[in-house]
Amino acid sequence: MNSPILVTGASQRVGLALALELAQAGHTVVSASRSAQPGAAHPNIVQFQADLCQAADRQALIDYLHSHYDGLRAIIHNASLWLDDGLDNLETMFRLHVEAPYHLNLALGDLLAREEKADIIHICDETSSRGSKSHIGYAATKAALQNMVLSFAEKYAPKVRVNGILPGLLILKEGGDETYRQQTLKKALLEFEPGAGPLIETVKYLLASQYSTGSQVVINGGRHLKNRMT
Ligand SMILES: NC(=O)C1=CN([C@@H]2O[C@H](COP(=O)(O)OP(=O)(O)OC[C@H]3O[C@@H](n4cnc5c(N)ncnc54)[C@H](OP(=O)(O)O)[C@@H]3O)[C@@H](O)[C@H]2O)C=CC1
Ligand SMILES: Nc1nc2c(c(=O)[nH]1)N=C([C@H](O)[C@@H](O)CO)CN2
Numbered sequence: 001m002n003s004p005i006l007v008t009g010a011s012q013r014v015g016l017a018l019a020l021e022l023a024q025a026g027h028t029v030v031s032a033s034r035s036a037q038p039g040a041a042h043p044n045i046v047q048f049q050a051d052l053c054q055a056a057d058r059q060a061l062i063d064y065l066h067s068h069y070d071g072l073r074a075i076i077h078n079a080s081l082w083l084d085d086g087l088d089n090l091e092t093m094f095r096l097h098v099e100a101p102y103h104l105n106l107a108l109g110d111l112l113a114r115e116e117k118a119d120i121i122h123i124c125d126e127t128s129s130r131g132s133k134s135h136i137g138y139a140a141t142k143a144a145l146q147n148m149v150l151s152f153a154e155k156y157a158p159k160v161r162v163n164g165i166l167p168g169l170l171i172l173k174e175g176g177d178e179t180y181r182q183q184t185l186k187k188a189l190l191e192f193e194p195g196a197g198p199l200i201e202t203v204k205y206l207l208a209s210q211y212s213t214g215s216q217v218v219i220n221g222g223r224h225l226k227n228r229m230t
Contacts, residue, residue, distance in 0.1 A: 003071035003115060004028040006061075006108070008052060008100070009079030010045075011037040013171050014123075017196035018078065018203060019045055032061055033079065052079050053095035055103065062107045072111035074119040074207060077101040077145070082138055082173075090137035097141035098148070105152050112160045119207055120162040122149050123199070126220040128166065146216060153214035161213035163206050168220025171195055189222030 004027070010019035011033035019029045023044035031037060032048045048064060050057040065072060081096055083089035105120060112118035127135065128142035146164050153162035169184055172193055185191045198219040206212060218224075 002026075002028050003073040003111075004030045004046070004065075004069055005074040005076065006030045006032065006065065006072065006104075007076045007078055008032045008104075011035050012039070014196040014199055015078040018076065018200050021200050022203075027073065030065065052100040052104075053092060055099075058100060058103050058107075062104065065108060065111060069111065071114040072108055072118060073115060074121065075104060075108060075112070076121045076123065076203060077104070078123045080123065080142075082135065085134075085136050090141070093137050093141040094144075097138075098144045101145060101148060105148070109156060109160070112156065115159065117210075118160045120152060120156070120160060121203060121206055122146065122162070122164045124149075124164045124166045124216070126166045126168045126218055126223060129216075130224070149216065150214055157213060161206070161209070163209075163212055163214070164216040165199060165202050165206075166216055166218045166220070167199055168218075168223045169193060170199060187223055187226060188220060189226055191221075194219075194221070 005022055007015055007019045007029055009015040010031035016039050019031045020042060023029045023042040027044065029045045030048055031045050032050045034051045037047045048061055050061050052058055079096055081093055083093055101122060122145050124146040125142040127139040128146045132139040149162050149164040156162060168188055172181055172184065185193065202217050202219055
């Protein structure tokens, strides 16, 4: 049974690269994002347009998966918005980073449980364990996403494994200035912009792993060791 992998937020950048990599490896991928995904044109990728901040759109995705598939190999919660602080932005990020994964995990648990092995992967952020003075709401909602790894890992064991990936820098925003770029690169011991690769490698590891659940995999270039007050 070639049960699909649901990847949320696969219309661009990291999510798109991940969806294409999984599709090229032979997986069926259901890719859910708000916008059309011209870059995700692949015979193994089914594009589903949904605003995951909206419960009705999430329910339509849930209904689609139940009516078209007998199982679900994995859910990768990648959809995200890196928004500045403010009450409206906090609510939006809560809906996307917390409410959507919570709703989808609960509603799709039955499809996951039909698999010999299934996985849920939450794409968090290394700031979720250390905070961020410039993105308080983003870090807080990603921390909630990280916390849910623990709860769902316990709830769905042993057939469904639930793990978190905590990236540092992956891909800088397009159009940033060189000063910001250099400042950002110097925050880690490994001073380069890695791209989607580290996240894709980690997803592949977790999908193949037989003994990982409730784990948090940090991929941050050693940022936590830079400029320590030693
Ligand atoms: N880039 C980096 O350096 C880092 C990234 N991360 C995390 O890695 C993941 C990928 O990062 P990156 O590729 O940069 O993310 P982007 O911000 O570039 O893309 C996020 C994706 O989420 C989708 N999305 C946004 N809002 C919604 C919504 N309401 N409903 C459905 N989909 C939505 C977007 O598609 P659309 O707009 O079409 O809906 C897009 O495909 C994210 O979870 C991010 O937080 C963590 C640390 C560093
Ligand atoms: N959804 C997103 N989350 C994050 C992004 C992004 O572009 N979209 N970017 C970052 C930064 O690269 C940060 O890691 C370094 O400045 C963090 N999260």
